[in-house]
Amino acid sequence: MATLNLSSLQALAFHRLSSSFPQSTPTLSFNFQPKPFANPRPISLKPYVSEKPRARVVALAVKSLGETEAVAVSPEDGQSAGELPSGSGVYAVYDTNGDVQFIGLSRNIAASVAAHWKSVPELCGSVKAGVVDEPDRETLTQAWKSWMEEYIKVSGKVPPGNESGNATWVRQPPKRKPDLRLTPGHHMQLTVPLENLIDALVKENKVVAFIKGPRSAPLCGFSQRVIAILENEGVDYESVNVLDEEYNYGLRETLKKYSNWPTFPQIFVDGELVGGCDILTSMYEKGELASLLKK
Amino acid sequence: MSSRGASALLSRASRIRSKLQTALEATVLEVDDVSYQHAGHAAVKGSSDKETHFNVKIVSPKFEGQSLVKRHRLVYDLLAEELQSGLHALSIVAKTLHETNPNK
Numbered sequence: 001m002a003t004l005n006l007s008s009l010q011a012l013a014f015h016r017l018s019s020s021f022p023q024s025t026p027t028l029s030f031n032f033q034p035k036p037f038a039n040p041r042p043i044s045l046k047p048y049v050s051e052k053p054r055a056r057v058v059a060l061a062v063k064s065l066g067e068t069e070a071v072a073v074s075p076e077d078g079q080s081a082g083e084l085p086s087g088s089g090v091y092a093v094y095d096t097n098g099d100v101q102f103i104g105l106s107r108n109i110a111a112s113v114a115a116h117w118k119s120v121p122e123l124c125g126s127v128k129a130g131v132v133d134e135p136d137r138e139t140l141t142q143a144w145k146s147w148m149e150e151y152i153k154v155s156g157k158v159p160p161g162n163e164s165g166n167a168t169w170v171r172q173p174p175k176r177k178p179d180l181r182l183t184p185g186h187h188m189q190l191t192v193p194l195e196n197l198i199d200a201l202v203k204e205n206k207v208v209a210f211i212k213g214p215r216s217a218p219l220c221g222f223s224q225r226v227i228a229i230l231e232n233e234g235v236d237y238e239s240v241n242v243l244d245e246e247y248n249y250g251l252r253e254t255l256k257k258y259s260n261w262p263t264f265p266q267i268f269v270d271g272e273l274v275g276g277c278d279i280l281t282s283m284y285e286k287g288e289l290a291s292l293l294k295k
Numbered sequence: 296m297s298s299r300g301a302s303a304l305l306s307r308a309s310r311i312r313s314k315l316q317t318a319l320e321a322t323v324l325e326v327d328d329v330s331y332q333h334a335g336h337a338a339v340k341g342s343s344d345k346e347t348h349f350n351v352k353i354v355s356p357k358f359e360g361q362s363l364v365k366r367h368r369l370v371y372d373l374l375a376e377e378l379q380s381g382l383h384a385l386s387i388v389a390k391t392l393h394e395t396n397p398n399k
Contacts, residue, residue: 222384262371262378263385278387279363 062130062143070126084110088135096125102161105144181247194254202268207237215239222277307346323354347383
């Protein structure tokens, strides 16, 4: 818990009471990680008025932005050199020039920063984190507002990532890739043999999984397990629904000959058949799959 | 090769066991019919054959020096007739004796 002496606490309280903002204060995007509020609303900054005991509680909840030390984010994997807390609180992301890009609040600061790094690594140079003990929604919001106010006072502007309409730092729901289709439809005459299409497909994509059913709802347990493993690995992969008789007509028989493998699912990596569900599961459990995917 | 009549009289499990044992000289051979777990399985609807899903565990010297893909292919080749006559899914564990007893 941060400790403030009485005089600085009084100064802080006095400062809050006397602070004012121009009427044209820009509207802020309220970005809560990882679960956005159902109805996020623009927040206008007004002079903070509160009873003294309230102010003291809020002031003690989190260190000021200026007092907090920054932790460098590793360029390799997005992990911090010092450990970022995985608790709840407020955090500020600085780019490599030392400019604040985004101030957010989160139920898991380390996870939020890792997610940001994954999507915009060029903007994540270092992070300041302020843990809020026993966080409830209001306390987190107050902590976030206090850091925002402090930054605006010093810089005269809102962090770019918090500007209204900027969605860079908001967690996007994962977008499922569509399954690939080998033909334009059953009625169309193929001008290229199906095995040539299969060959090109597995060689042009790092990972291709031929499964029963769509990847969003596999129709057999083995295909389901394969999809779960590939999702867990976080690898970019293509999927082909071998039961799709409209767009993948004739694929099952042709693929069995092509791969010399009589069952589904079949998983190809770097153009080579890795095997079916059993082999993929075995490799996954032994860590061999991760190694293969990194080559 | 067993006669057609003989094949018809044996259960799929027996046929699988017989083919694998003869070819692989297995020291361990477990053949489990798990078809009941896949009853109502969308991809098998319409299949009149009830014996559609099997788990097999095989320990055999024939797997020595063979990759997993080659081992599984070997098993699939031995059971090609079954796969063509309604066997829908086969889960395979294929090991050498050394892999089951690394200290020997």
